[in-house]
Amino acid sequence: xxxxxxxxxxxxxxxxxxxxxxxxxxxxxxxxxxxxxxxxxxxxxxxxxxxxxxxxxxxxxxxxxxxxxxxxxxxxxxxxxxxxxxxxxxxxxxxxxxxxxxxxxxxxxxxxxxxxxxxxxxxxxxxxxxxxxxxxxxxxxxxxxxxxxxxxxxxxxxxxxxxxxxxxxxxxxxxxxxxxxxxxxxxxxxxxxxxxxxxxxxxxxxxxxxxxxxxxxxxxxxxxxxxxxxxxxxxxxxxxxxxxxxxxxxxxxxxxxxxxxxxxxxxxxxxxxxxxxxxxxxxxxxxxxxxxxxxxxxxxxxxxx
Amino acid sequence: xxxxxxxxxxxxxxxxxxxxxxxxxxxxxxxxxxxxxxxxxxxxxxxxxxxxxxxxxxxxxxxxxxxxxxxxxxxxxxxxxxxxxxxxxxxxxxxxxxxxxxxxxxxxxxxxxxxxxxxxxxxxxxxxxxxxxxxxxxxxxxxxxxxxxxxxxxxxxxxxxxxxxxxxxxxxxxxxxxxxxxxxxxxxxxxxxxxxxxxxxxxxxxxxxxxxxxxxxxxxxxxxxxxxxxxxxxxxxxxxxxxxxxxxxxxxx
Numbered sequence: 001x002x003x004x005x006x007x008x009x010x011x012x013x014x015x016x017x018x019x020x021x022x023x024x025x026x027x028x029x030x031x032x033x034x035x036x037x038x039x040x041x042x043x044x045x046x047x048x049x050x051x052x053x054x055x056x057x058x059x060x061x062x063x064x065x066x067x068x069x070x071x072x073x074x075x076x077x078x079x080x081x082x083x084x085x086x087x088x089x090x091x092x093x094x095x096x097x098x099x100x101x102x103x104x105x106x107x108x109x110x111x112x113x114x115x116x117x118x119x120x121x122x123x124x125x126x127x128x129x130x131x132x133x134x135x136x137x138x139x140x141x142x143x144x145x146x147x148x149x150x151x152x153x154x155x156x157x158x159x160x161x162x163x164x165x166x167x168x169x170x171x172x173x174x175x176x177x178x179x180x181x182x183x184x185x186x187x188x189x190x191x192x193x194x195x196x197x198x199x200x201x202x203x204x205x206x207x208x209x210x211x212x213x214x215x216x217x218x219x220x221x222x223x224x225x226x227x228x229x230x231x232x233x234x235x236x237x238x239x240x241x242x243x244x245x246x247x248x249x250x251x252x253x254x255x256x257x258x259x260x261x262x263x264x265x266x267x268x269x270x271x272x273x274x275x276x277x278x279x280x281x282x283x284x285x286x287x288x289x290x291x292x293x294x295x296x297x298x299x300x301x302x303x304x305x
Numbered sequence: 306x307x308x309x310x311x312x313x314x315x316x317x318x319x320x321x322x323x324x325x326x327x328x329x330x331x332x333x334x335x336x337x338x339x340x341x342x343x344x345x346x347x348x349x350x351x352x353x354x355x356x357x358x359x360x361x362x363x364x365x366x367x368x369x370x371x372x373x374x375x376x377x378x379x380x381x382x383x384x385x386x387x388x389x390x391x392x393x394x395x396x397x398x399x400x401x402x403x404x405x406x407x408x409x410x411x412x413x414x415x416x417x418x419x420x421x422x423x424x425x426x427x428x429x430x431x432x433x434x435x436x437x438x439x440x441x442x443x444x445x446x447x448x449x450x451x452x453x454x455x456x457x458x459x460x461x462x463x464x465x466x467x468x469x470x471x472x473x474x475x476x477x478x479x480x481x482x483x484x485x486x487x488x489x490x491x492x493x494x495x496x497x498x499x500x501x502x503x504x505x506x507x508x509x510x511x512x513x514x515x516x517x518x519x520x521x522x523x524x525x526x527x528x529x530x531x532x533x534x535x536x537x538x539x540x541x542x543x544x545x546x547x548x549x550x551x552x553x554x555x556x557x558x
Contacts, residue, residue, distance in 0.1 A: 028357040028387075029373035053387065054434050056371070077431030079333070080370040084431060091429040101429075103418060105437035106356055107391045114388060125395065127441040130479030132464045133418070133433055151480030180378045181357035182386045238378050245370050296379050 001173040001205075004225045008274065011196050011224035012039045020161040021049035021072075023113070023192060026185040029056050029079050030238065031166040031178075033198055035231035035275040041065040042269065051160050053109045053184055056235060057251055060084035061269070063099055064261045072102045072139075072158065074109050080245055081252035086261060095258055103133050108140060110184045112158030116191035122154040129153060163192035166232045167217065168239055170199040171207070174222025177214040180238030186216055194223040198231040200240050211301065230279050233290070241290040309539050311492035312557045313547060314511055315449055316342060317539040318490045319403065322447050326350045327400040328393070330439050333372055334556050335449050336403030338547060345546050352382075354390040354399065356435040359383070368551055391435075394442045397482055402439030402446045408461045409448055411504050411525045412475075413468025413486035415440060416461040433465045440466030445487040452491035452522045459525040469503035494519045495536060499528065509534040 006014075016022065022040075025032045037058045040048070047069040050059050054075040062068050063076075064086030077084040089095040104112070107127045115123040124143065128134045129151060134142070139156035165185055167178040176197055178185070189195050197217065202225070208215055234244035255261040272278045279287060312335060319339030323329060325348040331340045341364045344351055353361045355372040360383040365376040378384060393399055406415035407430050417436055420428040440446050446466075450456060468486045469475055476485060485503070489496040495509040506528035507519055512535065520527055539547070551557050 029371040075434035
């Protein structure tokens, strides 16, 4: 097996190129790969297509930083606060430039990734029939069921160039344990040509093999593994830290204007070289408050023979 | 204890829409509190599905800002993929779901994508999320919205979440399962579809709200049920439970 451990800047530099499509934020509000997104901004990637079900401010940050040409998503905003101001400025006023938005529903994003994961060109559904989401949509075409003749939508397969996912623990070969809500993570990994994993902890292959049912991402699908503690802050990671609601509130307040966003971007992304300095800036008290206060361990499962 | 906020009444009215034992697509904010309140009153066996992949029978121990907050995962019944819960929705096994919106029209179509303003300018909103799926596929859905004239046009500028489309027979014609909006709960009133025409009509006025006020806040010639009801105010028990769920009034003030 190949060791794939590298730094985040190396992983993004090597595997994310201008013009690529990236799927991120696959577990919805949890385990959003913010550290990776910030490194993409620092490396000045351009003309990206970002794909995801909802995006709790990560896509908004990438749009505001000028990295995005196209958004394929069901929802872009700030889940606890509301609007995404950079998305609004880009779509309404072309600031910093116009972006195309291909609107989906959560289910059509999930089905598009599932289709690619199954190796089929589309999957049929009844969702969004008659809605304006489906009207003239390049990836949601009306079809008839070949068996019953009923109207359906054919959801085009979504096969991103790169999936970036944040997990609880991985070994150096890319085998990952993850738990909690999974969203579309597993299909996103199988649908993508390459996979970058950021992990709270790097553990031994022996530990991973102690619980094979929790190995939801097998290492042979993974391109790069990055040890990145707190790599999902301000989103939560089950077993590690809570969602930082105050950070989302502050982002909402400060990004109402373009100038406010640029100041925020400088403070939290451009002037910090990496995630460890970012966490220094957050400070020890805030980190302590976000850490889980009380463990709730699951019962072990017996894999003996 | 007798004083209550408009949001508290909306949550109580949402809770009363749930029946015991139902499978519920819960959502966040006001609907989440409505679901938790119903579970602690008349619907203890209701089952909550969350589109991030969580299934819960018991309420989370703390107030949630999002469905992926850690308290919603601790002691959950099941955690898995979005398609696990969305598949149940697509199969027609979800009794009821809640959605909010920027605009709702007289046939209960909801817009959360974009509003076209005067001239060429647009107001871009976050989009569907799971709302379009709930409106398309749940056996019924409930809309919660502030009652303002600009939010209640005769026809929404964009259908994100389909209600009854252009009226009776529309859902079947476009291929949607029966479903549709069962109620629109606002801070002033409750509207429900006319069984024949599927047009929303006023069925209940909240305490202290006049008919004229509701008419003036609605962008079409609102039909009125006869007789029109008065929404019962929250009971002391409902208020006490609700305030214990959100002690600081994050979502209720």
